[in-house]
Amino acid sequence: MSQLNRYSLAPDLIITYVDGKPKLHLPSVKRTFEVDWKVCELISMITSDSKSLKSLFIEETELKIIDQLFKNGILIDKQASQNSKIKQMVMEWQDWDESSWFLHLQTKNTKFETTEEGRIQNVEKFRETASSPPQYFKCNCSSSSISLPLSTKLSDQTLINSFMQRRTCRRFSGNPISLQDLADVLFYTGGILFTNDTHSYGTVAKNSSPSPGGRHATELYTMVNACEGLKNGSYHYCQKHHALHLIEEEENIRPFLNEVLYGQDYFLDAAVTVFYTSVLNRLKWKYKTSKVYRLMHLETGHYAQNFLLTGSALNLGVFVTAAFKDSLIEKKLGICGINEVAMYVSGIGHSVPDKATRSDIEYAKIVPEDVEIRLPIGEHS
CATH class of the missing domain: 3.40.109.10 (NADH Oxidase)
Structure with missing residues (x-):
């Protein structure tokens, strides 16, 4: 338990349960780990204030798990976490909740093949494994049109x-x-x-x-x-x-x-x-x-x-x-x-015809001459 005091959790760590199996997600590095629920309990001990919590593992096993969690970025050194750019994003984006930064990090820098050789290889692989393409339109014209x-x-x-x-x-x-x-x-x-x-x-x-x-x-x-x-x-x-x-x-x-x-x-x-x-x-x-x-x-x-x-x-x-x-x-x-x-x-x-003029309009200097601009609705008495 004392070893855990050295670490904090990665600020972008998300835990999900699919089919009853816990998974750890680190969207900043696009990695997912399937773990035993006991590992999740060990992770939860890091953020607990209770002094009475006891590890479910013997000390040697616990140290090995902690070492693996640290190597995989799930646990990070407390001092390093203070200046983490990921932590800064999580804090500054918190008004949008976790889904915003999770999606952004998960999709950031997604690799797309740009070389001709790579594209050919990807197409060949796709052709070998893909099913028939789905219909590119939705049609109910046979029932009514x-x-x-x-x-x-x-x-x-x-x-x-x-x-x-x-x-x-x-x-x-x-x-x-x-x-x-x-x-x-x-x-x-x-x-x-x-x-x-x-x-x-x-x-x-x-x-x-x-x-x-x-x-x-x-x-x-x-x-x-x-x-x-x-x-x-x-x-x-x-x-x-x-x-x-x-x-x-x-x-x-x-x-x-x-x-x-x-x-x-x-x-x-x-x-x-x-x-x-x-x-x-x-x-x-x-x-x-x-x-x-x-x-x-x-x-x-x-x-x-x-x-x-x-x-x-x-x-x-x-x-x-x-x-x-x-x-x-x-x-x-x-x-x-x-x-x-x-x-x-x-x-x-059809919009309601507007006769009122706006006194607060300031035209941009780069607007082409002799072009009519539709202005916001004016105040009506």
């Missing part, structure tokens, strides 16, 4: 206008948008442009939004509140066939949106609200590294940016939010929350 109009060219807008007009809208009129507008937004957000066969990874889809490895794990679900030609309710967008599948008709979706968006009532009058999900098996099939958990969030961000810019190009109000109740989305859409998870929420609709 609502075809959407073909997308338009948005020819009266330039990219710079979309950038300048993109502003989070918190005042929607509630007026319906056209089915054409919805079709354009969905297509340029997640519609499939073309597919092609690859030598090792099966058929891949190419969208206007980028995706890690062309896996396109993102699915789009629309909550229709006011759209010409559509009943109110929840739909799934089939990216393959550019069509909608009605999940549930619901005349008034505002109560659900109010609850799922934690009372962000300024979004309730949007004509259409879109839920983004990620189908994990599409990514896990190709990538075995936890860093892909970062990439699936980035992919969703790419999709959402296309949504916002397309909506702005159509001169509609747009918004995006990450404040939502995952479990309610899962229940509404009928997804499990394990193989398909909720990721993001955005919406579109």
Whole structure:
């Protein structure tokens, strides 16, 4: 027991129990150790103030275990731990709880093969062991399908206008948008442009939004509140066939949106609200590294940016939010929350015309001349 006084636990040590077996995780070095539960009890003695705790091992065995724990970085010298960069991160990130720094450390500096020789070897190995690729889209068109109009060219807008007009809208009129507008937004957000066969990874889809490895794990679900030609309710967008599948008709979706968006009532009058999900098996099939958990969030961000810019190009109000109740989305859409998870929420609709001027606006000096910028909503009397 006296030997333990020399050490402290690694600041990033996480202990999990899978199938009743304890595992020690050190995300900073990406190492996992499966141990006996008695070893965990020995570890717990380090942080205990009780003087009456007795080791479960004879002294010789205890010293050997302590030595192994120290060599593997689970125990560290107390003096060395005071200046630990990992400890500093754990302390400074504690407002975000353990999941934040654990994920960051676990996915930091993940190795990716960059040499041509290494890539060829990895592809050959993958080809030998991989199963058939999962389908790159979700389709319910055989049970019901609502075809959407073909997308338009948005020819009266330039990219710079979309950038300048993109502003989070918190005042929607509630007026319906056209089915054409919805079709354009969905297509340029997640519609499939073309597919092609690859030598090792099966058929891949190419969208206007980028995706890690062309896996396109993102699915789009629309909550229709006011759209010409559509009943109110929840739909799934089939990216393959550019069509909608009605999940549930619901005349008034505002109560659900109010609850799922934690009372962000300024979004309730949007004509259409879109839920983004990620189908994990599409990514896990190709990538075995936890860093892909970062990439699936980035992919969703790419999709959402296309949504916002397309909506702005159509001169509609747009918004995006990450404040939502995952479990309610899962229940509404009928997804499990394990193989398909909720990721993001955005919406579109007609904004309330704003006549008020803002006195606190200071334009950046680098903004191009003669470009109209959509400003924040002014104060109304």
